[in-house]
Amino acid sequence: MDAISYERAADIAGAVRAAQQPGTMFIGGGTNLLDLMKGGVTRPVKLVDITRIQGLDTVSTLPDGGLRIGALVRNSDAANHALVRERYPLLSQALLAGASAQLRNMATVGGNLMQRTRCPYFYDTAFTACNKREPGSGCAAINGHNRMHAILGASAQCIAVNPSDMSVALAALDANVRVSGPQGERVIPFSEFHRLPGERPDVDTTLRPGELITAVDLPRSVFSEHAHYLKVRDRASYAFALVSVAAALQMDGNTVRSARIALGGVAHKPWRASAAEQMITGHPLSDATLRHAAAAAMSEARPQRDNAFKVRLAQNAIVRAVNQAAGRVGGFA
Known part of the structure; x- marks a missing residue:
């Protein structure tokens, strides 16, 4: 070293x-x-060790009824905080689905946002071709073993996926990331925080040089009663998602007044399924509506050789997660 x-x-x-x-x-x-x-x-x-900075390890309410979670709040503390569990159960579920209890006790909210892909070609320096690690060297995953890789938003430069469960829930909840840097403070909408790979897969986020994440702000939520985080993985503990779905609904009887659906394990960043949200909003939930919405969410999927199964898996996961959020008995697409 x-x-x-x-x-x-x-x-x-x-x-x-x-x-x-x-x-x-x-x-x-x-x-x-x-x-x-x-x-x-x-x-x-x-x-630069930031662990002694006061005020970054607290959870506080915002004037609009939202919640501010400091960047140094441990994942386990955020997941089990009374206000998170009460107002944002989707986030609590996602945090508890990530890693092991030991890691959750150490990992911070800010660090979770910054964690890098678990693509084996990125992690193993014996593979010289990795544009995320060595820009311009190529992408070994494209012609290699790519079962875990992206089916949405990838590029010819990189097909890695973002590994964070927490970030999928934050994408669904329309969170904001607060940062402080040489030019002062600014707020980044969560949809703009992580990048798709494009020509620069080595750049994961839109943070500017020297900027520090200070907090995550959650807007006042109407999704506390109907939310579900579904993580599909090869084993039940300590595994990254093949596909995950964060589903949050505002219901009026069986009719969806508003919906938020985000996917993990399928793209270089948490993937908001806006087409699926639009298709179920304003309509009674039915198996047919959900199947059409799930298919729309995958309409732009471009799977690799080893991960075509993810398209159907994601559709099934969307149907099940939305049904679970609504309190219905879940079926499959």
């Missing part, structure tokens, strides 16, 4: 100042970053 300088920040302004050197990274829980460093995938020249 290369030599690394280290600085502990006392406040947000100090952390931002300390991060102006190129190659600097912030560290909180470190559950993903340290793995990447040990494997030689990420080589920071400096680490």
